Structures are given as C-alpha cells and as structure tokens.
Amino acid sequence: MDDRDRAQPPDLNTMPRFAGVPSFMRLPVESDYTKLDIALIGVPWDGGTTNRAGARHGPREIRNMSSLIRRINHATGLAPFDLCRVADVGDTPVNPINVIDTLDRVHDFYDQIVKAGVVPLSAGGDHLVTLPILRAVAARWPVGMVHFDAHSDTTDSYFGGEKYTHGTPFRRAVEEGLLDPKRVVQIGIRGALFDAGDLDFARDSGMRIITIEEFHDLGIDAVIAEARRVAGDGPTYVSFDVDGLDPVYAPGTGTPEIGGFTTHEAQRMIRGLQGLDLIGGDVVEVAPPFDPSGNTALVGATLMFEILCALADAVDRRRGD
Ligand code: MN
Ligand code: MN
Secondary structure: OOHHHOOOOOOOOOOOOOOOOOOHHHOOEOOOHHHOOEEEEEEOOOOOOOOOOOHHHHHHHHHHHHHHOOOOOOOOOOOHHHHOOEEEEEEOOOOOOOHHHHHHHHHHHHHHHHHOOOEEEEEEOOHHHHHHHHHHHOOOOOEEEEEEOOOOOOOOOEOOOEOOOOOOHHHHHHHOOOEEEEEEEEEEEOOOOOOOOOOHHHHHHOOEEEEHHHHHHHOHHHHHHHHHHHHOOOOEEEEEEHHHEOOOOOOOOOOOOOOOEOHHHHHHHHHOOOOOOEEEEEEEOOOHHHOOOOHHHHHHHHHHHHHHHHHHHHHHHHHOO
C-alpha cells in the first residue's frame, strides 16, 4: 500500500489542534469506505438508557476533545495512522424516539462498513448501540469480547418486558448467536444488584466475570493474561463502557459506580490486548451533560486511541506485511 493512502492529522505548522472541523483525532471525514482500513464512527443515541440519559451527546464531545490526541502511542510505539488508513466516517443514522428503528438504522450502517472489509471503532451512545454493531461484525460467526464495565449488561428485560436497553445487550447478543459467551470476559463488574441472581445468566452461559475485587486481588498483569486466555485466538471485539472507570476519572456517565479502575489501569489493560485478533471496538456511555469539565470526553477519546492502536496492529498482522 502506498503511504499516500494513509491520512494523517493536519500538520501543526499549518493547522493548530484547536482549529479546523472537529473530526475524530483531526482525521479527514471520508464516505468512501474502499479507501479505509479502520473507520471511526459516532452513534449519537441514548434511547436504551434506563436512568440518566445524555450519551447521545457523546460523539460530538469526544470528537472535540480528540483534538488533543497525537500520532504515536508513547508506551507501545504504535503509530496507527502509519499502519492503517483511518478516517472519521461520521455518525450513524438514529431515531431518537424509536428503539427498534434505531437498531435497524445502526445495523445497516455497520453492515456497509463491515462488508467493505473495514474495521469499525465507535463512540457511543449508550451500551445498547453495541448490539447492532455486533449484528454486523458477528454476522457470519460468533465472536469473543473483552468487555470493560461496572455492569454485566446481561439483564433479561426492564420495565415489565422491554428487551432492548443498555442493561440487556449482551444477553441478546448471546441469544442471537453473536457472542461466544465462553470467549467473553467482563472486567470491573461491581455495584449493588437489583436481585441476587443478576449475574447468573452471564456466569451460567460461560462468561468470565472479573469483579473489581478480583481485579485488585489478581493484579493487572494477571488480569491481562486471563483476558487473553478467555478471548483466545479467535476474532474478538473490545467494548469499553466508561463507567468501568472510577467516577473520579469519568463522572460524565449515566450509571456511575464508585470503586472502579483508574484511567492508567484501563490504558495498561487495552495495551495488553495487543496481539489478539481484534475485529472492532467501541467506547460507550460518555454522557457530557454530567461532566461540564469535558474530562470524561477526553478519557473517551484517549481510550479510543488506545483501542485504535491495538486494532491497527491487528489489521497489520492480518495483512501480513
Ligand atoms: Mn455497559
Ligand atoms: Mn456500565
């Protein structure tokens, strides 16, 4: 591939980072998927939120704060914009007043991305948006998942039978054959339960739950090793709910739970996934109205960059050059 195909953020000598149209990581906005290896996508929707809404505003604020992102991962040395053709492809269509219609619109958008052979990296949106993404990336076979979250998101239903909420996506994904639960690891799980059996589905289906207590007991290197063991060699998706972080680092989210991991621990864990067969990722539940400082959106943008580095490395490995 010719280096000229690989877009870079604008030269700082001609365009300082606070200037210009605020695309993800100051990259070009591109609608021709044939020009891309990795697409950065916003899903501005929070209609699956059961309590405090606001994540529909996530993509715009993450784009804004992502102007702070630079080119090279200081810890791993990875330069994703050199390895892969990356661009912002905009936001998916959504319907803010209809859940099922939105799931279809979001799925249709990702279906086009995946069929073009492009790896999606997304900014939510609430966590229900991961379900239509999985319907696209796992259309042919179930995938594994490394899932960072305070919550398992495997409840059956809310409000007397509503099946599609941000507390239910991974139960639906298992039922629909999108996730191989034996290749799913959930890291950071905590918070009081509604019912003593709230985690039964995840455990009974074979998901590996690493509670925040076990996270601290094991230590970060052992947690990374366990995540890699569970995910194995098969195609694996990364989903990062910012409420997995302690709310001191990410207060701008709808369902904060104290006692979470730090931003640095999150960065270390994502870097530890390098080498897995990663086929997509997302950062969800950034709700800017709860954090006027903008820090949660900066956290979201930076975690997207960390995931992007691991994805670009995976794309490069599959390419075999
Ligand atoms: Mn979640
Ligand atoms: Mn959560």
